[in-house]
Amino acid sequence: VTNQNAHRYIRQFANEIAINELEMIRRQSADCVAYFYGTDSVLKIPKKERSREHLLKEAKILDYLAGQNLPVTLPEVVRIHPEGLYAEHTRLKGTPMSPCRLESFPSLEQEAFICAVAEFLSFLHGHIEADLERALNRVMIIQDRAPQMDVSHWLEHLQNPPTSYAPAPITHRDFTFEHIYWLGEQQTAFGVIDFGAAAAHDPFIDFYELGLPDCILDRILNQYAGQAEQIAKKISFQSILDDIRREYKRLN
Numbered sequence: 001v002t003n004q005n006a007h008r009y010i011r012q013f014a015n016e017i018a019i020n021e022l023e024m025i026r027r028q029s030a031d032c033v034a035y036f037y038g039t040d041s042v043l044k045i046p047k048k049e050r051s052r053e054h055l056l057k058e059a060k061i062l063d064y065l066a067g068q069n070l071p072v073t074l075p076e077v078v079r080i081h082p083e084g085l086y087a088e089h090t091r092l093k094g095t096p097m098s099p100c101r102l103e104s105f106p107s108l109e110q111e112a113f114i115c116a117v118a119e120f121l122s123f124l125h126g127h128i129e130a131d132l133e134r135a136l137n138r139v140m141i142i143q144d145r146a147p148q149m150d151v152s153h154w155l156e157h158l159q160n161p162p163t164s165y166a167p168a169p170i171t172h173r174d175f176t177f178e179h180i181y182w183l184g185e186q187q188t189a190f191g192v193i194d195f196g197a198a199a200a201h202d203p204f205i206d207f208y209e210l211g212l213p214d215c216i217l218d219r220i221l222n223q224y225a226g227q228a229e230q231i232a233k234k235i236s237f238q239s240i241l242d243d244i245r246r247e248y249k250r251l252n
Contacts, residue, residue, distance in 0.1 A: 001047045006033040009045060013085045017043065027178065031196055037088060041078055044087045052084030054196035059087060061170075061195045070123060071116040073183060073191040092191040094181035101182065102216070109189070114216065116190045117180075118223035125169040125203040125226050168200040169226075175206040203227075204234040 001009050010017050022035040022043065031051040032044040046052045059080040066076055075089035095101075102113060136158050143151050172179075174197040181191035203226055207217065217235070221228035 001033055001045050006035075006045050010043075010086070013081070014043075014045075017086075029194070029196075036091060040091055042075065042089050042091050044089070046084060046086075051196075054084075055080065055087045056084040057198065058195040061198055062089070068123065071119045071188060071190075073181075073188045075191075075193055092181045092183065092193060094183035094191055096178040097180040097182055097190070098177050099211070099213075102177075110216075112189055114219045115223060116188070117210075118220045118225075120192065121172075121175075121203070121206055121220075122223075122225035124172065125206070127170045169203055170198060171201040171203055171206050173197040173199055173201055173205060173209075175209045177210065202234070204231045204238070207231055208235050208238055 007019055007022075010019060010022075017037070021038045025034045025036060025042070028034060031048070031054055032046055034045075035043045037043040044055060046055055059077045062074060062077050065074055073092060075092060078088040078090060080087045097113075102110065105113065136155075139151050139154050139158065142149065172192070172195065174194055175192075179192060179194045181193065183189055183191050207220070210217075212220070217232075221232055224231075
């Protein structure tokens with residue numbers, strides 16, 4: 001699907017959508033063609049086969065997070081095609097954050113941003129992708145459906161995983177200023193959008209993507225419930241790698 005043929009796709013797979021109420025969003029992602037739909041919704045159309053999986057995953061994450069007491073506002077799923085052919089979410093009516101906006105905030109609003117980011121990432125990173133639990137459940141289902149099959153070797157390994165096995169926490173993986181919204185004088189002043197890239201990953205990536213000045217980053221990490229010291233070291237090391245990459249590219 002491309003920006004040019006998206007309307008034809010919508011007529012074929014989402015004919016209940018009123019085409020005349022669509023307004024293409026200026027900033028498009030690599031995964032989806034996105035529209036404002038009416039005044040209250042966002043419609044996403046996957047560009048590729050794999051993008052359907054991202055839409056379905058995003059819907060599951062948003063449905064789960066909708067029941068949590070979070071310091072940020074998130075979009076809500078209005079509808080999702082069962083095969084991920086399109087998704088409609090509620091629209092956050094605000095403006096994307098930026099480093100300049102953050103610097104211009106009065107101290108109270110800046111502190112609110114710091115607290116919101118620290119609490120939100122603490123909650124998100126506190127969820128480990130349940131690889132072992134999911135695998136155990138699948139083995140039980142296999143055993144139930146094929147009782148003649150010997151699954152004891154699987155169970156033995158799953159019940160005694162190597163000590164080095166450490167599943168990664170869930171991360172947003174695209175936690176940039178353009179995905180954090182300033183919502184103004186609402187109950188939660190900030191919102192977070194676009195969870196399509198969310199996956200188990202090293203949590204430092206969500207801090208690094210923001211590119212915060214050290215003074216703000218340190219204040220967020222001071223309130224973060226995870227391994228803040230390790231994250232700070234990884235951010236510093238990644239910055240060195242990026243400096244080397246940029247200099248190498250400049251000289252070649």
